[in-house]
Amino acid sequence: MRILSDLLLRLRAIVFRRAEDRELEEELRLHVEMEEEYRRRTGVSHAEAHRQALIALGGVEQVKEDVRDARRTRSLFDGAGDVRFALRTLRRNPVFATVAVLTLAIGIGGATAVFSAVDAVLLAPLPYSQPGRLVRLYNTDVRAPNDHGFLTPVHFLEYRDGMSSVASIAAALTYDAVGADIGRGDRARRIRTLPVSAEYFDVLGVRPAIGGVLSRDDEHGGMDGAEHPARVAVISHRLWQEEFHSDASAVGGTITMDGTAYRIVGVMPESFVDPLAPRADAWTPLNLDPGRDPSNATNHYLTVIARLQPTLSLGAAQAELTALATRLGVKYPDARDTRARFDPLKDDMVAPTAAALEIMLGAVALVLLIVCVNIATLMLVRGSERQGEFAVRAALGGQRARIIRQMLVESIVIALVGDVAGLAVARLGMAAIVRLGDGTIPRLSSLSLDPRLLLFSIGLATLCAVLFGAAPAVRAARTRPGDVLRGEGRGGSSSRAHVRLRAALVSAQVALAFVLAVGAGLLLSSFAQLRRVDLGFASANVLTFELHLPGSRYDSTARARAYDDLARQLEGVPGVRAAGGTSRLPATGSYNSWFTRPLSGPLVNTKIDHASLEQRVIAGDYFAALGIPRVAGRVFEAGDDAHAPRVVVVSKSAAQLLFPGVDPIGQQLRTGGVNATVIGVVADVALEIEGEIKPTVYHAHQQFAGDRNWGLTQVVSTTGNLDVVAASARRLLEAVDPLLVMYRPAPLDDVLGRGNATRTFTLRLLLAFAAVAIALAVLGVYGVLAYAVRLRAREFGIRMALGAAPTAIRSMVMRQGLIVTSAGLAVGVLGAAALSRVLTSLLFHVKPIEPSVFIATALIMAGVGVLAAYVPARQATTGNPRNILS
């Protein structure tokens, strides 16, 4: 209680300093007055009494100063001397200072950077008005209510007309391939465009900075029936700056995309970032005419977003949507099981990375904890190392308070330097996170250092440093100087307790590091598992690039010819083994998933579950280029063109699904609005990088070019040097048509790796954190043992002088190290078992509690712990007993 009241008074003295001073002044004034009065009563004159009273008081300022001293708040005012002293002491022990500052920097910097990332991506609201009202619509199925399907144009129009719970709703064609070539000659480049329905910007609640938006009149196909309805566009602020030098008269003018002039109706504000296609530079009208054809009720290709009515709950909106979808199931029997679901738009955008970022947050919290523990042990060591110094000072009459004050100042100096270094690390860390996560983590580009988070981590680390910095001094001040100086303090029971405390702290560090290391280990082994997945095709030494043929200069016949011609010409380039094109690379996810049913075979006229099959449109020697083996029948040939009967190649699993038990060759199927004959079967390839297989139907581009402008991704299998082949391919392309853009050339392995980016991102950060954590824990183990050895140097000396074998002493120290490490590991195993579940979504073919990972991590950490213990163990026995004892 006394300590508490003492503390409160001191706090009061600091906080209410002014008030205290005023009260003191009043008290002293009263004193002078009373003294004066007293003296007057003894018969002295008024003025003389006042003079005498003041003299008797002995100078008001001096008294005030003395009182302040007594209050012990003076330290706050003459701290400069302490700071100088602290800097001097730290300079004398640079290793300690560096380790402490670096530890703090890592903790503060890492925590702030990751917190900022999580804040920018997960916590910050979307940059649109009333973002909580924004939802995404997904197509689902009665049997699969959690599907994330695209919507059909038919359903979109029905929802747009029939829903009262949405204020506005809009569709967009978000296929990655949608874009346009702009500019000419060496300024030719490809931009991302986004065909959207009329109310798209209403849904987002954003108005163009200049001009207007698209209208429903624009949503109809043009006279030529092409996929570009009205030739109008809203352009991005960036494009407006780059192509029109921010000239306001650009609105009403035209921009040439894919060789066609589009009238610019509006320019978006600079701050606008499209939620569906962040890099979009132009928004063009979406042709919704297909939505009026009931046969498209199974044709899923639209991304739909909506803004809910202001006060309506998501549940109420969902109820209306489900009811409407059920009614539509009657209207469109082909799609009778089609339903739809609302997801909050923000959740939808961040969901794929939410797990990764939350894991990061957890990891960084662990690191911050470790940092605090480490700082605590460092400070404790330092304090105990200086017990002798404290004792001497106390014996010489040094005030306890002054010693504590000095340790406090020292800790604060370290903390401040660490904080500044932490700021630098935070900036570097953020830059690294942005670079690592670029393109995979949405909204990361808006990352900025959050002052609140910075303050939080700085506050925490500083508190840690100061608390544990002052603790040894407080303790030292309590111990009797004589004991310490006689050497009883060293090796005495208080120091033993000290060692136990530190051992516990180090065990905690080992435990925390173990949890992080297990996390990293689980991800690492997931990666190894992923590498082992057979994707069903050869991805090595394959060059890929996108090639879009502008509809204005290439009609469907020209396009049909162009891709196959190019593949043939590419195969003539030295180093190229085979070349072809596809509407979507394998193992990069679902693309065109169409309802497909057999027109012959045993299942004709029966309902097939999961009959939505992946569709790929291919050109050239696609199968050969990717090494996808033919299983039966034949693959496409030059003769399979627009004039020939429609034919398809199906994957093995598609053949089994549609034509079980019969020879698939020659069977008929219907998909995408056409009937076709199966001419061949190829092996299955992975749809996702995880190796999942989905039945696939392959179409010949020559026959299917009229359906839409398929921007085919070229695959060029080479014998080696991809760079050389890429350069040759670029020259070839230039010779064919100088206006064509070789878009996003990349090795296929890299493209596939990108699909893995969230995992890579998480793995790299976790690995870094785990490495730091292990390093800190090793430092901790080393530190605690080195200290214990120093404390017992005298005892070891005596033992050795009495004939103890050095090996016995060494193994004693090692044993101590093992105890500290294994205690930490034991706790760590429990912690990791409890926490590793959060990784589940990022793991692949690895259980969260994978014994092999746990064992391997434990072995590694035990090994490192033994190494860390070995150095002090050697030190314990290398000294000559005579030197130690003398």
Next chain:
Amino acid sequence: MSDERLELLQGTLEMLVLKTLALEPMHGWGIAHRIQSMSRDVFLVTQGSLYPALVRMRRRGWVKTAWRLTEKGRRARYYELTTAGRRTLTTQHTAWERASAAIDHIMSVRTWAPEGA
């Protein structure tokens, strides 16, 4: 007023302040004045040592303070003994008695001194 007043040792001042306050709560000037008069003007209590001592004693929880009016209606800070203060007074008093008895005893031993010294 003689110039032979003695300044008090720090520890002693605190004990005397405790004793003074054991009689009744008092303001700073009153404490100084009372110690002075009770010691028949032998001890000089300088304000420079009184007020810091009061702050220290307050911090140790020996005294508590309150602003009250004096008989003449002036606002003054009154100091009052706490239970801890009373206990301290007892222990200090005992220690003092033992110490002073011992000192007395030592000092009362007759010393040999040469004539005329």
